[in-house]
Amino acid sequence: MTAQKDPMSYRDIKSVVLDRLRAGIWGPDSLLPSESDLATEFSSTRTTVNRALRELAEEGFLERKRKAGTRVLTAPARRAQFAIPLVREEVGETGADYRYALVSRQIETAPAWLAARLSLPAGQDVVALTCMHYADNAPFQLEQRWIVPTAVPEVLDEPFDTLGPNEWLLKRVPFSNLEFSVMASKADEKLAEFLDAPVGDPIFTAERITWLEGTPITLARMYFAPGYRMTTRL
Amino acid sequence: MTAQKDPMSYRDIKSVVLDRLRAGIWGPDSLLPSESDLATEFSSTRTTVNRALRELAEEGFLERKRKAGTRVLTAPARRAQFAIPLVREEVGETGADYRYALVSRQIETAPAWLAARLSLPAGQDVVALTCMHYADNAPFQLEQRWIVPTAVPEVLDEPFDTLGPNEWLLKRVPFSNLEFSVMASKADEKLAEFLDAPVGDPIFTAERITWLEGTPITLARMYFAPGYRMTTRL
DNA sequence: TAGTGGTCTAGACCACCCG
DNA sequence: GGGTGGTCTAGACCACTAT
Numbered sequence: 001m002t003a004q005k006d007p008m009s010y011r012d013i014k015s016v017v018l019d020r021l022r023a024g025i026w027g028p029d030s031l032l033p034s035e036s037d038l039a040t041e042f043s044s045t046r047t048t049v050n051r052a053l054r055e056l057a058e059e060g061f062l063e064r065k066r067k068a069g070t071r072v073l074t075a076p077a078r079r080a081q082f083a084i085p086l087v088r089e090e091v092g093e094t095g096a097d098y099r100y101a102l103v104s105r106q107i108e109t110a111p112a113w114l115a116a117r118l119s120l121p122a123g124q125d126v127v128a129l130t131c132m133h134y135a136d137n138a139p140f141q142l143e144q145r146w147i148v149p150t151a152v153p154e155v156l157d158e159p160f161d162t163l164g165p166n167e168w169l170l171k172r173v174p175f176s177n178l179e180f181s182v183m184a185s186k187a188d189e190k191l192a193e194f195l196d197a198p199v200g201d202p203i204f205t206a207e208r209i210t211w212l213e214g215t216p217i218t219l220a221r222m223y224f225a226p227g228y229r230m231t232t233r234l
Numbered sequence: 235m236t237a238q239k240d241p242m243s244y245r246d247i248k249s250v251v252l253d254r255l256r257a258g259i260w261g262p263d264s265l266l267p268s269e270s271d272l273a274t275e276f277s278s279t280r281t282t283v284n285r286a287l288r289e290l291a292e293e294g295f296l297e298r299k300r301k302a303g304t305r306v307l308t309a310p311a312r313r314a315q316f317a318i319p320l321v322r323e324e325v326g327e328t329g330a331d332y333r334y335a336l337v338s339r340q341i342e343t344a345p346a347w348l349a350a351r352l353s354l355p356a357g358q359d360v361v362a363l364t365c366m367h368y369a370d371n372a373p374f375q376l377e378q379r380w381i382v383p384t385a386v387p388e389v390l391d392e393p394f395d396t397l398g399p400n401e402w403l404l405k406r407v408p409f410s411n412l413e414f415s416v417m418a419s420k421a422d423e424k425l426a427e428f429l430d431a432p433v434g435d436p437i438f439t440a441e442r443i444t445w446l447e448g449t450p451i452t453l454a455r456m457y458f459a460p461g462y463r464m465t466t467r468l
Numbered sequence: 469t470a471g472t473g474g475t476c477t478a479g480a481c482c483a484c485c486c487g
Numbered sequence: 488g489g490g491t492g493g494t495c496t497a498g499a500c501c502a503c504t505a506t
Contacts, residue, residue, distance in 0.1 A: 009475075022409045022446070034491065045477050050492075061409065066484040067491045075404050078318045080414045086309050170309050175256045175295065180314045183463035184418035184436035202418035202436035207463075212256070229417035229441075243494075268472065279496050284473075300503040301472045 008042045013052035016042075021061060021072060032062070032070040080232045084180060084208075086167060087133045087141055087222075096135035100164045103130040103142075103194070107149075107156070114146055118209065118216035124148070127155050129165055132194055138225070139195045145220040152217060166220065169210070173217060179209045182230065185223070197226045204228045242276045247286035250276075255295060255306060266296070266304040314466045318414060318442075320401060321367045321375055321456075330369040334398045337364040337376075337428070341383075341390070348380055352443065352450035358382070361389050363399050366428055372459070373429045379454040386451060400454065403444070407451055413443045416464065419457070431460045438462045 008016070020026050032038070038049045053070055056062045060077040064070045091098040110118075110126045120126075126146045133141040145165050147155045152172060160168065185205045192199040204224045210217045242250070254260050266272070272283045287304055290296045294311040298304045325332040344352075344360045354360075360380045367375040379399050381389045386406055394402065419439045426433040438458045444451045 007476075018409065028405075028408055036491090045479090046492090047478085047494095048476060050494090051475090054493090064492065065486095066493075067486055067489085068484095069491060074408075075320055075323075075401075076408055078412070080316045080318050082314045082316070084312045084314050089309075167309070171262070174262055174308075174310055175252065177468065178312070179465065179467045181463045181465040182416060182438075184438040186436045200434055202420045204416075204418040229415045231413065231415040233413045234411065241495075270472090279498090280473090281475095281497085282495060284475090285494090287473090298473065299505090300474075301470085301505055302503095303472060 007044055008048075010048050010051040010055075013038070013042055013044065013049060014056055017052065017056060018061070026072050028072050028074040030072050032072070034069060078234060080234070082230050082232050086170075087143075087164065088167070091133065091135040091140055094135065097137070099134040099137065100162070101132045101134070102159075102161050103132055105129050105160055110146065110148075114219060118148065118219060120148065120216065124150070129160055131160070131164055133164070140225055142191060142194045142223040143220060144223075145218060147218045148216055151212065151215050165218070169218060173210070173212050176210045176212045176217060178211070181207045183207070191223055195223065195225045201226055204230075241278055242282075244282050244285040244289075247272075247276055247278065247283060248290055251286065251290060252295070260306050262306050262308040264306050266306070268303060312468060314468070316464050316466050320404075321377075321398065322401070325367065325369040325374055328369065331371070333368040333371065334396070335366045335368070336393075336395050337366055339363050339394055344380065348453060352382065352453060354382065354450065358384070363394055365394070365398055367398070374459055376425060376428045376457040377454060378457075379452060381452045382450055385446065385449050399452070403452060407444070407446050410444045410446045410451060412445070415441045417441070425457055429457065429459045435460055438464075 026032055032053075033041070035046045035049045035053065039046045042049065053062060053064065057064050060079055061073060062070050063073055088098045106128050107125055108128050110120050110124045114120070114126065115122060115124060126148055129143070129145045129147070131143045131145070132139065133143065143164070143166070147165065147169070149155050152169070154172070158168060183205050185203050187195065187197050187199055187201040187203050189199055191197070191203060192201065195203065197203070203226070206222045208220045208222070260266055266287075267275070269280045269283045269287065273280045276283065287296060287298065291298050294313055295307060296304050297307050322332045340362050341359055342362050344354050344358045348354070348360065349356060349358060360382055363377070363379045363381070365377045365379070366373065367377065377398070377400070381399065381403070383389050386403070388406070392402060417439050419437050421429065421431050421433055421435040421437050423433055425431070425437060426435065429437065431437070437460070440456045442454045442456070
């Protein structure tokens, strides 16, 4: 019935397998045929079947173990994937005009919480920035950022008056490791003023810590204007 | 200098390429050698190089086009990947005891915003649930959920008094499409009471809409207790 | 139109790990 | 011990698209 004569691509195989999962032909926790068997059924090769199953496993549907075989996950371990775009691009995609503004820039001793968070030595100086990002001149995001000058010495000479720190840093340390978190925080007076929101309003917040080869570079907190949400479809 | 004699695995190649990106040997916006050339340099085959570069592109470092070649992205389009776990597992991983409780269950006409959101016909009945998830008996998450009975008729007979709707649904429609959003919302009196938070506190909120083959199944809003954050490392 | 990546084949060796 | 997936090879054809 479901036999296929012509060779199938790994995409075809993925979609057939997904269909069978949805239809319950291969129910939760059951074992799929081996790659070789599937290759035969699909008039394909093991390499092709392997790619299909590997991707389905990466996407959270299957679990694969040598010798044990390929098993259907009972609770598909779905993953939400969100892009971490540049603010400029994020604003640009909505068709709005992007504008950047520096609010403040100073050199200060790293506050204790920051030093602890980034494993900085006590008394370490950092460059502290506050910036605003606007979409069509409406507040879009307030950015608070601390940069460690021992990691990026040029930061001491950079005024950040026309280029945001994120884009500036990307030019110097484009391929870093990072930790990215999202949370909800509360608008204090400063946030309320800059984001044009009532004091006490919930503010969607992202925090990003960047390292290069184990050396902490920067911590950024991004506070979004009311109504912002991060969405993904899968 | 950097010549390799023994054949390298696709992992080795990935890490060498990443090193060169970090070192700026292949700077932003520059063109990498073709797959065949790299295969020669690495004493490997094009298939293996292809897998390495393909994965690096998926991870957001490179951009690949036929004929145009492989280009280094100026601003690496990093992606944050968050797991969407079952509450039970999320709580369990912290070592805490998980407990589920049904707060309310009723059948009601879909409110207008929900009907619009899920493209339901006017006057459609839905099952409306409110549930609590506890970690070591402390509030962890309040879940508000609406299920469309025309899509899952058995829902009308399910009391949901011992098993949460998410796990219940997973057994029936495990392989669905979904839209997942996160945002910040504000604790009203009900939320404050159940999550043991002050009224007006910012509440990290996730919303999940599920379809099966284009048919809307359910919408869920998950309100997390204060202090919750979603984190990922890359 | 020529060069690049996208994909498939047919075969091989190996690491892992269940029974 | 033996079967499974993980990976690599060497070669091929094709689709796309920059020039």
